Amino acid sequence: MTAAPAGAPVAAEHMAEDSRLLEVIRLGHPVLRSVAEPVPEELFASGRLVDLGRDMVRTMIEESGVGLAAPQVAEGLRLFSYWVPETDEEPEMSPTVLVNPEIRAVGAEIEEGWEGCLSIPGLHGLVPRYRRIKVKARLLDGEPISLTADGFQARVIQHEYDHLDGVVFLDRMDSAHSLAFEPEWERYILGEEPGIDEAAVSTTPP
Numbered sequence: 259m260t261a262a263p264a265g266a267p268v269a270a271e272h273m274a275e276d277s278r279l280l281e282v283i284r285l286g287h288p289v290l291r292s293v294a295e296p297v298p299e300e301l302f303a304s305g306r307l308v309d310l311g312r313d314m315v316r317t318m319i320e321e322s323g324v325g326l327a328a329p330q331v332a333e334g335l336r337l338f339s340y341w342v343p344e345t346d347e348e349p350e351m352s353p354t355v356l357v358n359p360e361i362r363a364v365g366a367e368i369e370e371g372w373e374g375c376l377s378i379p380g381l382h383g384l385v386p387r388y389r390r391i392k393v394k395a396r397l398l399d400g401e402p403i404s405l406t407a408d409g410f411q412a413r414v415i416q417h418e419y420d421h422l423d424g425v426v427f428l429d430r431m432d433s434a435h436s437l438a439f440e441p442e443w444e445r446y447i448l449g450e451e452p453g454i455d456e457a458a459v460s461t462t463p464p
């Protein structure tokens with residue numbers, strides 16, 4: 259997922275020195291519309307999985323994304339990386355890779371917010387998402403992890419999770435009405451020029 263303004267730059271320390279920049283595939287590539295396979299037990303902690311996770315983190319950061327799912331680099335496996343830029347209320351959350359995630363909504367509260375996607379470059383749209391979710395997953399070494407996420411973090415996780423099922427943010431929009439190209443989005447929506455629905459502006463993620 260992409261979000262602008264890009265937020266605090268992530269320190270280079272999050273990028274492993276020997277990691278590689280991967281090619282991000284775009285809408286139209288069939289892997290983006292396929293359901294990814296669970297990572298098999300024997301792959302946990304393997305060089306192949308750890309390298310893939312590191313390469314995804316590097317690619318996400320270098321491409322100015324806040325999330326990247328394995329299908330976006332043409333790997334049909336259920337894992338994604340994400341990070342959360344610093345906000346007024348919360349410090350930056352370092353890049354994390356979640357493997358074989360399961361998510362469920364906590365409560366029924368839905369909020370709209372702006373999303374973009376590295377596989378749909380240049381477009382932003384308003385997407386309704388659950389405000390709060392619970393996540394169970396494994397880390398690259400196989401360690402189980404569970405967490406509760408809300409707001410922007412919950413949005414990023416839901417966006418990336420969708421990629422594992424071949425779903426993109428366009429599919430989740432209530433209508434295409436808010437779709438905007440990046441320069442126009444920055445000028446008319448982030449810039450809050452006259453004529454913009456203020457309620458929509460206030461839901462812009464950090």
Ligand code: NI
Nearest residue numbers: 259375376377
């Ligand atoms: Ni995406």
